[in-house]
Structure formats: structure tokens, C-alpha cells
Amino acid sequence: MTRATLEKEPHEVAAMFDDVAAKYDLTNDVLSLGQARLWRRAVARAVDARPGQRVLDLAAGTGTSSLPFAAAGAYVVPCDFSLGMLREGRRRHPRLPLTAGDATRLPFADGVFDAVTISFGLRNVQETDAALREMRRVTRPGGRLVICEFSHPTWAPFRTVYTEYLMRALPPLAERVSSSPDAYVYLAESIRAWPDQPALAARLAAAGWTRPAWRNLTGGIVALHRAHAPS
Template identity: 60%
Template sequence: MSRAGLDKNPREVAEMFDGVAKGYDLTNSVMTLGFDRRWREWTRKVLDAKAGEKILDLAAGTAVSTVEFGSAGAWCVAADFSLGMLRSGARRPVPKIAADALHLPFASGVFDAATVSFGLRNFQGTVDALREMARVVRPGGRLVICELSKPSWKPLRQLYNNVALRALPVIARPVASNSDAYSYLAESIRDWHDQRTLAELIAEAGWEDVAWMNLTGGMAALHRATKPA
């Protein structure tokens, strides 16, 4: 599978990510000019994982973020439905599990927080995935989503959509193991919700106190919420 379609068939998406697992982290840094590291740092700060907490990092890929979330002593598990991505992160010392975001293999209320970095838009059923995350998080627990989004300033939004996203497959070609998959990436970003709409979907899924913060002019955004106590 060279790339998935916007219907986001789970098997196709998993196969596509298996195909880009080699060199995935380097490709992301090249494509974002290093901003991905800054966005992950903001995610870590907003998540604010404490020692002894249990954190679910969903769509964790190679577990780069999972390791960072656990730096303060939290117990963090990396979950992803791409075995290729998990294998690529095998050297990272965190527990890893293959998991379907819509049918998580965890008991209800076992995590203090759930987080997804740049993976929510790949799920087939955004609200269903958000509800499933709410199921496995304890009452009063937290949700933090970091996702590519819509620049808030119109000139930047036009430049982003008409130049940067069109250039993604070309930029990825020298370093990506499957540059065709980055055509899907660009299309999935264009097709994704804006910040307010995603906040409404999070609330629809049963979370409360939903808020968001733009990163880098809205090219990415952080959404946070709380499970009702």
C-alpha cells in the first residue's frame, strides 16, 4: 500500500504507515523545518504528566513523544496500529502495544490522561475515537491533542495550502521511504477540521472544559479537555 485514501480505511492507513516507518522521524523534522520538536515540547508542557500517573500515548508511532511524556516519572504506554512504526521505535524504553483507536485493549478508567500527536486525523471516526479515549481515562482525567491545523492569518493560510502542502511530497522524496504517502498527508491536512470544529467534536464525545491554543500561527494546534468527574 503506497498511500491510503481519505476514507481512512484502517488497514490501508496501517499499511501506509508501515511503509513510511523507516526514516519517519527524520522526514517529519525535514518537512516541518524542525517545528515538530517545538510542537512536541508544547504538548509535553500542556499534558504536564506527573510522577506516578498513567498516560496513554495513542497513535504514538515510533514512541518519540511517549519517552518525552515520561521524563517526569509518569508511566507512559505507546499505542499504535502500525506494527512497522512500533518496531521502528523498539529501542525506546517504553511499553508498546498494537491497538485500534476505536477498540482500545484497556479497561475503563485506567489512565490519568490520553494524548494523540499528529494522529487523530488518521482515525476513521473522530468522535468514536475521542469517546473511546474518554472510556479509558478516569473521571477528572485529561485529554491533550496536538494536530496539524488551519493557519489563522488568511495570507499564511493561503501560502500554507497552495505552496507548502503542495510541496510536501517533493520535500519528503529525498528522505522518506515512501514519498507517495506524503500526498495523503497533504490531502488529509486540507480535509481536516479547523480548530473550533475539532473543539466541538471533542465536546460531542463527552469531554468538557475544551480549549485550544494555536502553534506557529495555527499550522498546528493544541486542544485540551477534561473528562467529567
């Protein structure tokens, strides 16, 4: 894979994540300068999983993002379309019910989850709007959606510095810590092509979610979008 666009072939993206599965969590911690753990904690607070609730964690990768929900007493289903990620996740977390699935055609019945969340995965889905509608389908009326995704820094000077980091510093650094540096070239370019915060909120509303809102993390490098399924 050379250059990234938002027209993604699912098998290419899945193969890319298969290649980086073994070192994925470590690489993310290094390349985010330690911020990835803070972002995961923010997601856990926003989802606010409770004992007995059902939580769908999409693009869960190795299952690391699902652990806080399980620790809160919820029944969490980590779901990903990369079999390599799922195999690594089963090795690390054999008790989690890791499930293979495509975000645009989820293998779950209507309205079965109290909350659906996806972190740093919506950007990699070929049909974003179809995925947002599918997430709504499997969420119970009044249930919640939490999306954590790279976004657009809100302060213009910082946005310039951040873009320089993405395109110049991140790929060479990825060569040192990642098993597949090309995947992080894709990462940098796909972040630049992704909609900004208001645009994603508008897409949530168009997909049928109510009360879409967002909170910027790390100056807007990441945005936490929240919405609810119609009651």
C-alpha cells in the first residue's frame, strides 16, 4: 500500500493490520508520545460501562481497548476484521469473546447493545456512513455511541506543527518501532484526509444518531464524538 485515500479496499486494510498486530499496542504508545493510554481512559469514561450492560467494542484489535469495560462488569464483545489482530488478542486475552466482523455488516441482532464504541477504526472503514447506520441498528433505543478518532487540531499554529510531525517524523520513527512502517505512512495520510469535528458530527446525525457532540483531546489531535440511538 503506497498512498492513502478514503477509498479503502477492505482486504488491503485488513492485511495491513495483520502485519502490525504483534507490536501494534507498543507502537501506538511510542508514536503517540504516551497519549494513547490517556485517550483510552477518556473513552472508558465516556462509555461509562456498568455491570450487566452489553458493550460492542469495534476495531478492538488485540482487545486492549476492551479491558476497561470488562473490568467495570460489562459484557464486552471485542470485534475486528483483522484476523491477525484477533489471533494476537486471543493469545493475550483468552477470556475475551473476540469476534471477527465487518463494521458495515455486523453479525449481531438489532438493538442488543447498550453502548457501541470504536477507537481509531472508523477512518479505516470503506463505507463510513453505512458503518454508522449499522452501529445504530445494533444499539438499543436510547443507547449510546462513542467514537474516538484522530481529528483536526483547533489551534492553527499547532495544526501546522502536527501536520509536519505526521508527514515527516512519524514514518521514520515507525521504521524503528513497527514491523510494518508502510502501515504508518497510510496512517499519517488517512488522518489528513479525515473530516473535521463538525463534519463527523453531521454524518452522525445523517446516519440517524441523535444529540451528536464532541470533545477535543490533546488540542484536537483526537476528538471524542458521542451520540445516542433514537428512543
